[in-house]
Amino acid sequence: MIQGIALIDGNNFYAACEQSFNPSLANHPVVVLSNNDGCIIARSPEARDLGISMGQPYFKIRHKLERLGIIVRSSNYSLYGDISHRLMLLLNEHCNEVEIYSIDEAFAQINLSSTKDFYPWARRLREQAHQNLGIPISIGIGASKVQAKIANHLAKTISNHAGIFDFRTTKDQDWWLESIEIENIWGIGKKLSKWCRERGITTALQLRDMPSSELHAKCGVVGIRLQEELKGNSCMKLKVKPSPKKETCVSRSFSRPITKIEELRQAISTHLICAGQKLRNQNQLAGAITVFTHTSPFRQPFYSQKATTQLETPSNDTTVLLTAARPLIEKIFRPYRLLIKAGVKMHSLQTSKYLQTNLLNNEAIEHLQRSQRLMKTIDRLNTRFGKGTITWAICRSKASWEMRREQLSCATTTRLEEIPIVYS
DNA sequence: TCTGGGGTCCTAGGACCC
């Protein structure tokens, strides 16, 4: 049995999703904006070739985009999530084990019995993704996750490799490692790459061969693991079964700064309602809630405040969450502050499968069961008829601070009313 | 005017215990 670890991802995933479901965008420069139409988070190769880089604030380059005829889209996570799900199903058919790492990325264990050559397998998978989903993917293969990541990077950057790179079988691994800049290594961020460069470590090869004691002193076991993985000694296991979340957060920037407590109340309540549904989908209860808000970090004076409360009994009942959070909102609010963002964080999460009811009396148990039925019904109605069909009175009016999504594409694959109609 | 959102892991340090 010949084994390898693959890192498979969608190229420029969000932009590719937009292009896949709107043929008129094919081969056109497209960019996708973050929530609130804040900054660029994805761009098609055509947009990249026009000099548009990631992370740029939209308001700063709006005119440039218009001038260059670049098509702009607000992020449409229901569309991307659905296409991601289909991609992962395809990977499951082609791989022995799959770890979903992010919306557009997965690690996979590949075991082939008959051949050392993984390229035919990878080419087939690429073709299928393109044919079934219209999404270009890149495949990197290595003996460890870090090697697979590096191989994936090479698959994208070496033009004659057609999106596939097998690091295990390549001749002269050292030569390829030397071509990888320190910043492009998975696990080396801004701080660590600066630290490395100050010591003359500028490539993946140098990182692999530097004294491990030095690395350990700086970044502990994380650094040692990274170095071992670079050598091809796999020490990061594939996480096939997703582990339960330790915390869940819902937050949004406002489309304009807010200063009134009623607005903050409505915003935080909206996020809590969303968080409650998330918890129920995850079969989890929250033991504690934190609410937070802050002003723009780009403006002085900066104001930021948070407040936390423990729940008497862990819960995922939206009414309980709203009641518990209400006094916290008063605590974090200050008048005359231009608040640009607010959110909620649910922590001390635990499974809802074994809700401890033995300490409660009959009346309390009955109340609990009633509220669970109510939540289930609300979730079902909202899933079937659209988000917000049933909600709490505090969200009844459309808020003027709701996030901007001015260039939103349709929910092509997830809402019946928005399925494209093709005339022949 | 305008700058995203949601996570994980690890470590250091404090509180507390015997």
Added chain:
DNA sequence: TCTGGGGTCCTAGGACCC
């Protein structure tokens, strides 16, 4: 001058990821 030793648990903060 001089003040034990060893452990657990929790939290905050740093660093990283997409």
